[in-house]
Amino acid sequence: MSWLLYRIVRAVVATVEDFTSNAAKGKPIPQNLPPDLHWLWDGLSMYETVQQAERSASRNPRLGAFVAAVKLPDDGRFHVLRTTASEGHHTVWGIPGELLQCVIHIQPISRVPPLR
Numbered sequence: 415m416s417w418l419l420y421r422i423v424r425a426v427v428a429t430v431e432d433f434t435s436n437a438a439k440g441k442p443i444p445q446n447l448p449p450d451l452h453w454l455w456d457g458l459s460m461y462e463t464v465q466q467a468e469r470s471a472s473r474n475p476r477l478g479a480f481v482a483a484v485k486l487p488d489d490g491r492f493h494v495l496r497t498t499a500s501e502g503h504h505t506v507w508g509i510p511g512e513l514l515q516c517v518i519h520i521q522p523i524s525r526v527p528p529l530r
Contacts (some may be wrong), residue, residue: 415488416485416486416487416488416494417462417485417486417488417492417494418420418462418465418483418484418485418486419457419460419462419483419484419486419494419504419506420462420464420467420482420483420484421433421458421460421461421467421481421482421483421511421528422464422467422470422471422477422480422481422482423457423460423478423480423481423482423520424477424478424479424480424522425454425480426480426522427520428480428482428512428514428517428520430510430511430514432478432482432514433458433510433511433513433514434510435455435456435458435507436455437456438510440454440523441445441455443455447486453513454497454498454505455492456506456507456508457473457495457497457506457507458497458505458506458513459503459504459505460484460494460498460503460504460505460506461502461503462496462502462504463502464483465520466479466500466501466502466503466519467523468481468523468524469486469501470500470503472523478523479509479520479522479523480508480520480521480522480523481517481518481520481521482517482519482520483517483519483521484495484506484513484516484517484518486508486513486516487516491508491509491512492506492507492508492513492516493507493508494506515516
């Protein structure tokens with residue numbers, strides 16, 4: 415079984431950095447992340463649908479303005495686990511360059527103006 419998941423990225427052309435974990439980037443673990451969940455910091459957040467990724471990006475715009483469709487083969491290179499209470503959220507572990515090679519499409523996040 416392969417996985418089709420969606421990752422928030424910064425530009426229309428994704429980079430290895432978009433697929434590098436916060437831990438690998440040397441970012442400190444947030445103080446509000448419980449110790450029993452520190453292992454998530456080594457993985458990447460991805461979502462089951464474009465809409466779920468867009469909702470996450472709208473809550474946290476610094477993550478990026480694009481969504482990459484990522485088709486992960488079931489060949490043992492990647493580990494995917496359904497994590498957190500966030501709808502459709504998965505954590506993915508793998509080598510950043512290999513994850514980048516699995517991107518099949520990137521689209522801008524649709525920003526719907528607020529109702530007046």
